[in-house]
Amino acid sequence: MPHLTSTEIAGRIEDLYGAPLAALEAHAQDQPPGMLSALLGMHDDLALAERSIDVHRDHLARLIHPERQIGRHELPHILDASRRLAEAVAVRDVQAKSVLAVLQSLASVPAPAAAPPTVSPPAPAPPLPAQSTAPSR
Numbered sequence: 001m002p003h004l005t006s007t008e009i010a011g012r013i014e015d016l017y018g019a020p021l022a023a024l025e026a027h028a029q030d031q032p033p034g035m036l037s038a039l040l041g042m043h044d045d046l047a048l049a050e051r052s053i054d055v056h057r058d059h060l061a062r063l064i065h066p067e068r069q070i071g072r073h074e075l076p077h078i079l080d081a082s083r084r085l086a087e088a089v090a091v092r093d094v095q096a097k098s099v100l101a102v103l104q105s106l107a108s109v110p111a112p113a114a115a116p117p118t119v120s121p122p123a124p125a126p127p128l129p130a131q132s133t134a135p136s137r
Contacts, residue, residue, distance in 0.1 A: 006047035009096070011105050013039050035106070042099040049092035056085040 010021045017024055017036065021043075030035045060081040063074060070078065 005096075006043060006050055009043050009046060009099050011102070013043060016103065016106060039099065039102065044097060046092065046095040048094050049059070049088055051087040053085065053092060055086050056081060060085055065133060 013024065014021055016039075019027070021040075023041055023123060028031055028034075031037070060078070062068075063078050063081055064070065068074075
């Protein structure tokens with residue numbers, strides 16, 4: 001599956017429901033929980049994971065800046081920032097994969113081709129009256 005950003009996922013949700021994301025969010029607040037609210041929640045989780053990636057990447061970049069000395073004290077911070085960045089990427093990938101799978105399952109399916117009319121078997125003939133072997137009077 002391709003990696004999609006929260007912006008691309010938002011576009012797919014808008015295409016699926018035929019309305020801007022903000023209008024869909026407002027509409028979903030007035031409705032009982034359903035597929036739309038689930039998709040919007042998944043989109044929010046994906047966007048949060050992307051923001052988390054940005055934060056942890058920026059923090060790691062500050063820690064390993066070329067003009068900064070890296071000593072024994074900084075090493076645990078660098079390792080922690082790297083771990084947090086990896087976790088954020090993993091969460092983003094899982095969220096993107098899940099929401100994409102749901103969106104693909106909801107895509108409009110083309111109407112099935114018209115099946116040729118089936119020929120029904122002929123109706124059975126009514127039973128013949130039983131003939132008696134007794135002589136008639």
